[in-house]
Amino acid sequence: MYCYARPSHAYLNLSPGLDFETKLSVKTNFVETLRSELAKPGYRCSPINIGSNTDAYQPIEKRWQVTRAALALLSECNHPCTIVTKNGLIERDLDILASMAERQLVQVLISINSLDNRLASKLEPRASAPHRRLQAVKALHEGGVPVGILVAPIIPALNEGDLEQIIERAAANGANCVGYTCIRLxxxxxxxxxxxxxxxxxxxxxxxxxxxxxxxxxxDYDSQFATRMRGQGIFADIIRKRVQVAARKGGLHEAWNRSLDTSKFTPPRMPSPQGELF
Structure with missing residues (x-):
């Protein structure tokens, strides 16, 4: 219910309420379009983030497998990416992700904002349960994939009480970094x-x-770029310090600090009606 992507549905003349939850769009030509973009002579490689606006591993991905196809293309081209998700379905693509990790091409962040299953079922009814996300952290870590967590969003007086325990359990399951955001409306x-x-x-x-x-x-909401993700004032400062202390105890660094390798990128070859001589 907190998702800042809800207003995006208004651009499609749909409601950010019920339509957001029931009417989903699939970019069925996504991989072909991505291949074309990556093949352009002027393209310059930099890490692509997957899952910024809506979750790339939400239930509809089981059927369409758009995310998996995109990852396969990025792996083929040695193109680095980062991934943010709340869903254990990401384990399905561990074969691709492990291969990319060996070439320093991927960093995954699992979003966990509560350990309370009852709260999670109300707040994120179609996302994986908290314990399932921790299992995904462990599976990715054991598969050699760099994985961290995002405690996002933190909602005061609702889920912020779990903050330290989330970070502690994530560290115990192999997380290498932590980030957080506060709720945006x-x-x-x-x-x-x-x-x-x-x-x-x-x-x-x-x-x-x-x-x-x-x-x-x-x-209710302040759109200032410098503060909109983490808030301002005394309560925001307390949250920031709590995250810093818990991260230090768990031995986790700040999310996104991992450098990804852009030097290996090779543009994809576009299909040719004449075939290929070599």
């Missing part, structure tokens, strides 16, 4: 999230929104 999301709080947590809805506003200069 842009555009229509403000009202949707308020309605969700009133339905599921009426006893603390007012308190939660008050803390969110304290972290956003008195507003």
């Amino acid at each position: 842009p555009h229509e999301l403000k009202q949707l999230f308020r309605e969700w709080l009133a339905q599921h947590y009426p006893d603390r809805a007012t308190h939660i929104m008050s803390l969110i506003q304290q972290m956003n200069g008195g507003k």
Whole structure:
């Protein structure tokens, strides 16, 4: 319900509410388009992030396998990427990811924001359960794939109590880094999230929104680039320090610090009606 990608549906003339949860779009020509872009003479290789706006391993991926096909192409071209997901389905592609990891081409971040299954089932009803995500961290680590976690989003007075334990358990399962974000409520999301709080947590809805506003200069959402991901003020500072202390105890560095190799990139060859001589 907190997903900042919900307003993206408005660009498709769909609602950020029910339509976001029930009407999904598939880029069926994605791999062909990606191949064409990577093959352009002016293309310059830099790591591509997969999963920025919506999860690349949500349930629909089981059928369409767009993400797997994209990874296969990136691996073929020695193109580095980073991946953010909340779903254990990523283990399906461990064969590709392990091969890419051997060439320093991939970093995975598993998003875990709670260890409470009851809260997770209300907040993220179609994502993998928290324990399943920790299993994915372990499987990726044991497969040789660099994997960290994102505690995202942190919602004050709702899931922030699990922060230290999430980082501790992630470290125990092989995570190598940690990052975090605080909840963002842009555009229509403000009202949707308020309605969700009133339905599921009426006893603390007012308190939660008050803390969110304290972290956003008195507003439900502050779009300033420098602060919108982590908030500002006393409560935001406390969260930042808690993450830093827990990460230090777990021996985890800050997410995205891992350098990926762009030097091996080889542009893909486009299909030719004349075939290939060599």
